[in-house]
Amino acid sequence: MNKTTSNLKLSRRDFLKLAAAGSVVTVGGYALYEFAPWLNYESQVTKTWTPSQDSSSADAKLRGLVHFATLAANGHNTQPWKFALKENTIEIHPDFSRQLAAVDPGHRELWISLGCALENLTVAARASGFAPEVTYPDAADFIHIQLKPDTAQSSDLFNAILLRQNTRSEYDGQPVETAAIEQLTLEPGVSLQFITTPAELETTLNYVNQGNLSQYADTAFVDELIAWLRFNKKDAMAVMDGLYSICSGNPEVPRWLGQMFVAGTKPQQQADIDAKKLRSSSGAVLVASTADDKSSWVRTGQVYERLALKMTALNIQSAFLNQPIEVASLRSQFQNAMGMGTFLPQLLVRYGHAPALPRSLRRGVEQVML
Numbered sequence: 001m002n003k004t005t006s007n008l009k010l011s012r013r014d015f016l017k018l019a020a021a022g023s024v025v026t027v028g029g030y031a032l033y034e035f036a037p038w039l040n041y042e043s044q045v046t047k048t049w050t051p052s053q054d055s056s057s058a059d060a061k062l063r064g065l066v067h068f069a070t071l072a073a074n075g076h077n078t079q080p081w082k083f084a085l086k087e088n089t090i091e092i093h094p095d096f097s098r099q100l101a102a103v104d105p106g107h108r109e110l111w112i113s114l115g116c117a118l119e120n121l122t123v124a125a126r127a128s129g130f131a132p133e134v135t136y137p138d139a140a141d142f143i144h145i146q147l148k149p150d151t152a153q154s155s156d157l158f159n160a161i162l163l164r165q166n167t168r169s170e171y172d173g174q175p176v177e178t179a180a181i182e183q184l185t186l187e188p189g190v191s192l193q194f195i196t197t198p199a200e201l202e203t204t205l206n207y208v209n210q211g212n213l214s215q216y217a218d219t220a221f222v223d224e225l226i227a228w229l230r231f232n233k234k235d236a237m238a239v240m241d242g243l244y245s246i247c248s249g250n251p252e253v254p255r256w257l258g259q260m261f262v263a264g265t266k267p268q269q270q271a272d273i274d275a276k277k278l279r280s281s282s283g284a285v286l287v288a289s290t291a292d293d294k295s296s297w298v299r300t301g302q303v304y305e306r307l308a309l310k311m312t313a314l315n316i317q318s319a320f321l322n323q324p325i326e327v328a329s330l331r332s333q334f335q336n337a338m339g340m341g342t343f344l345p346q347l348l349v350r351y352g353h354a355p356a357l358p359r360s361l362r363r364g365v366e367q368v369m370l
């Protein structure tokens with residue numbers, strides 16, 4: 001054996017040291033890859049939620065309004081919208097490539113999401129000196145908003161657009177004064193039904209439980225949910241959509257671990273988690289409509305977003321528990337149990353007090369233009 005070869009030969013101890021060092025580098029590299037410390041989520045959130053200061057042209061002003069629209073609530077943060085700008089008009093179109101086929105096969109929640117965007121847009125338009133005139137998508141497959149010059153009218157709803165969020169944590173169980181919310185202006189054919197008595201809340205809970213048991217036993221629902229979950233900031237910031245764990249009060253984990261965890265969630269576990277959340281809330285409110293068509297869904301979205309903005313302005317937190325409405329076989333039973341007559345339940349929202357959670361991301365205006 002020559003000297004060079006013998007020098008390269010590792011002792012067993014050296015080999016173990018090298019293997020250990022290699023593992024540390026691999027695990028460290030993996031952790032860096034998964035948790036990407038160089039990505040700053042906070043600054044991305046700030047960028048998402050800071051309005052444009054550019055009002056140098058008519059086009060820039062309309063783009064500023066579109067930005068406010070994109071900050072609205074929307075199912076699974078799919079942002080299922082596209083916007084078109086024409087002279088003095090903005091159109092909101094559905095983006096069916098972002099549909100939720102399992103949880104929303106009839107596109108009901110997709111059109112509600114467009115209604116939420118419409119509400120932000122019209123509130124922002126009034127604050128910017130426009131009178132918006134809305135044409136609903138009864139015949140056409142989009143929403144048309146004509147903007148006429150008017151005196152600027154700022155409002156508590158406008159100021160709340162940049163602060164609104166779905167706060168999915170447990171609340172503090174303290175009562176909330178709803179008199180100011182009950183005065184909210186509604187849209188034709190849309191109603192709000194407040195659920196405040198312990199008996200009504202228990203009936204509601206029974207249906208939320210049944211909804212959870214049904215949804216978490218359905219692999220199509222769970223697979224779709226996983227596809228829109230963003231388990232760490234690297235995943236969230238790569239696409240700027242979806243449900244990022246920390247925005248729901250959950251920890252940041254590698255995708256494989258999060259997927260395994262959600263896929264293994266027992267329906268009863270989810271039901272227990274949501275039961276605690278509803279019991280910690282001060283009350284709940286049903287948004288309902290007289291019809292189940294595109295225009296009624298858009299109007300439902302407007303009323304919901306208005307409600308969410310009003311609650312934000314009053315420092316009240318809210319989040320959805322839509323399970324008994326999303327599960328088709330439960331919807332009319334729930335409607336009857338809640339004594340809603342001919343009003344169809346569209347959304348179920350709980351409210352109360354809790355600290356704010358981190359806010360979610362949105363794609364930029366350029367990415368949502370037709």
Ligand SMILES: Cc1cc2nc3c(=O)[nH]c(=O)nc-3n(C[C@H](O)[C@H](O)[C@H](O)COP(=O)(O)O)c2cc1C
Nearest residue numbers: 073074075076077109112113116165166320322360
């Ligand atoms: C029609 C519709 C249905 C929704 N359904 C649920 C739901 O069942 N559970 C939930 O936690 N959030 C639900 N959301 C809230 C969205 O996930 C949320 O708006 C989106 O992730 C963006 O987050 P943000 O509202 O905090 O900005 C729904 C929103 C809309 C508009």
